[in-house]
Amino acid sequence: MDIRIGNGYDVHALAPDLPMWLGGVHIPSETGFVAHSDGDVAIHALCDALLGCLALGDIGHLFPDTSDEWKGVDSKLLLEKVVALVHEHGYAVGNVDITIALQRPKLAPHIAAMRQVLARILGVTQDRVSVKATTTERLGFVGRCEGCEVWATALITKA
Numbered sequence: 176m177d178i179r180i181g182n183g184y185d186v187h188a189l190a191p192d193l194p195m196w197l198g199g200v201h202i203p204s205e206t207g208f209v210a211h212s213d214g215d216v217a218i219h220a221l222c223d224a225l226l227g228c229l230a231l232g233d234i235g236h237l238f239p240d241t242s243d244e245w246k247g248v249d250s251k252l253l254l255e256k257v258v259a260l261v262h263e264h265g266y267a268v269g270n271v272d273i274t275i276a277l278q279r280p281k282l283a284p285h286i287a288a289m290r291q292v293l294a295r296i297l298g299v300t301q302d303r304v305s306v307k308a309t310t311t312e313r314l315g316f317v318g319r320c321e322g323c324e325v326w327a328t329a330l331i332t333k334a
């Protein structure tokens with residue numbers, strides 16, 4: 176069996192009066208992400224995990240933040256393109272696991288929606304999409320509500 180694993184990591188800064196998108200879902204919040212795209216840091220980490228499986232670099236390389244083409248882009252579109260790349264290489268997504276570190280707001284009410292949205296784009300059932308959220312107990316830049324940190328792991332199998 177040909178299986179591959181990859182990991183991804185991303186951070187975005189928080190600022191007042193910006194939209195907060197995480198895992199393809201809009202999260203009601205007083206702060207949102209400073210970014211060239213819609214700032215969906217969870218999807219960015221997931222894209223990097225999938226690209227890492229195939230040693231294809233990272234999303235910054237694929238979708239440069241200097242390009243107007245990707246300005247304000249819906250990150251779900253970036254994930255769709257990365258999944259298409261996985262399929263082009265003859266692989267299908269096995270499962271993914273995402274950990275989001277954010278002090279506030281509480282993400283628990285939004286986890287189910289994130290799993291649903293991501294599973295649809297990844298072409299898998301929701302039991303293959305894990306999304307976990309944690310605070311950092313007020314420690315570090317996450318704890319000071321200055322930013323959000325995400326780790327993602329992806330496994331793909333030769334179709």
Ligand code: MG
Binds near residue numbers: 187216219
């Ligand atoms: Mg990013």
